[in-house]
Amino acid sequence: MYRLYGRKGSGSFAVQVLLEEARAGYETIWVEDVQAPSFLEINPNGRIPVLQLPDGQRMYESAAMMAFLAETLPAARMAPAAGSSARALMLQWLVFLSAGMYESNLRYFYPERYGEPVSVKASARKEIDRIYGVLEADISRNDSYLCGSEPFAADIYLAMLASWYEPDATALGERFPRVLAIHDAVAARPTWQRVQAAHAS
Numbered sequence: 062m063y064r065l066y067g068r069k070g071s072g073s074f075a076v077q078v079l080l081e082e083a084r085a086g087y088e089t090i091w092v093e094d095v096q097a098p099s100f101l102e103i104n105p106n107g108r109i110p111v112l113q114l115p116d117g118q119r120m121y122e123s124a125a126m127m128a129f130l131a132e133t134l135p136a137a138r139m140a141p142a143a144g145s146s147a148r149a150l151m152l153q154w155l156v157f158l159s160a161g162m163y164e165s166n167l168r169y170f171y172p173e174r175y176g177e178p179v180s181v182k183a184s185a186r187k188e189i190d191r192i193y194g195v196l197e198a199d200i201s202r203n204d205s206y207l208c209g210s211e212p213f214a215a216d217i218y219l220a221m222l223a224s225w226y227e228p229d230a231t232a233l234g235e236r237f238p239r240v241l242a243i244h245d246a247v248a249a250r251p252t253w254q255r256v257q258a259a260h261a262s
Contacts, residue, residue: 062086062087062088062115063080063085063086063087063088063112063113063114063115064087064088064090064112064113065077065080065087065088065089065110065112065113066090066092066100066103066104066109066110066111066112066113067089067090067091067092067109067110068091068092068093068095068109069091069260069261070260071109071110072109072123072163072221073089073109073123074221074224074256074260075123075127075217075218075220075221076110076112076126076127076130077089077256077259078217078221078247078250078252078253078256079126079130079131079134079137079214080130080134081252081255081256082134082137082138082139082217082250082252083130083134083136083137083139084136085130085134085136085137089259092109095107095108095109103119104121106121110123110126112126112130122159123159123163123218124155124156124158124159124218127155127214127215127217127218128140128151128152128155128214130214131151131213131214138211139212139213139214139217140213140214141209141213147209147213148208150207150208150209150215151207151208151213151214151215154207154208154215154218154219155214155215155218157192158192158215158218158219158222159218161188161192162192162193162222163222165185165188165189165192166189166222166225168181168184168185168188169182169185169186169189169227170225172185189226193233193236193237193240194237196219196237196239196240197236197237197238197239197240200239200240200243201239205242205246206243206246207219207243212243212246212247212250216243216246216247217247217253219240219243219244219247220243220244220247220248220253223240223241223243223244224244224248230244230245
C-alpha cells in the first residue's frame with residue numbers, strides 16, 4: 062500500500078493519476094498545513110507531495126515519483142521500454158517540467174515567497190510561456206505526445222501543469238494548441254476523471 066501526502070489541486074494530482082493507471086493500492090492523506098510540526102517530521106522541506114512506499118521509505122519531488130512509479134508499476138504502461146530513446150525523452154521531460162515549469166508556477170501563484178510580488182509574477186509568466194513554446198515546437202517535430210504516439214508519465218505531468226494555466230485552457234490552446242491537445246487527451250482518461258472528482262470533493 063502506497064501513502065500519498067498531498068493537497069487538492071496541487072502537484073500530488075499527477076502522482077495520484079499514475080497510481081490509478083496502475084490500479085495500485087494507495088491511501089491519500091490531505092495536508093492542510095505543510096509547516097505543521099507533524100508534517101515537517103514527514104518532509105522537513107515543508108512541501109508536498111510526499112509518497113510513502115510500501116516498505117515505509119518516503120520520497121519527495123513529484124517528478125521523481127512519476128519516474129519511479131512508471132518504472133516500478135508496469136501495469137500502468139506509463140514508461141517506454143528501458144534503454145529506448147523514448148525512455149530517455151520521458152526522463153528528460155520530467156526533469157525539464159519539474160525544474161522549469163513547476164518552479165515557475167510556484168513563483169506565479171505564490172510570488173510573495175520569492176520577492177516583490179508583481180515583478181516575480183510577471184517574470185514567472187514569461188518563463189511559463191517560454192517553456193510552453195519549447196514544448197510546442199518539440200511536439201510538432203515528433204508525434205502526438207512528448208515521447209511519441211502514446212501517453213506516458215511525462216504527459217500526465219504536463220497535463221497537470223497545463224491545467225493550471227491562467228486564465229484558462231482556451232487561452233492555453235490559442236497559443237499552444239499541441240500542448241492543449243495533450244492535456245485534453247490525458248484529461249479524458251478515466252483515471253484523470255476519478256482523481257479530479259476526488260480533488261473536487
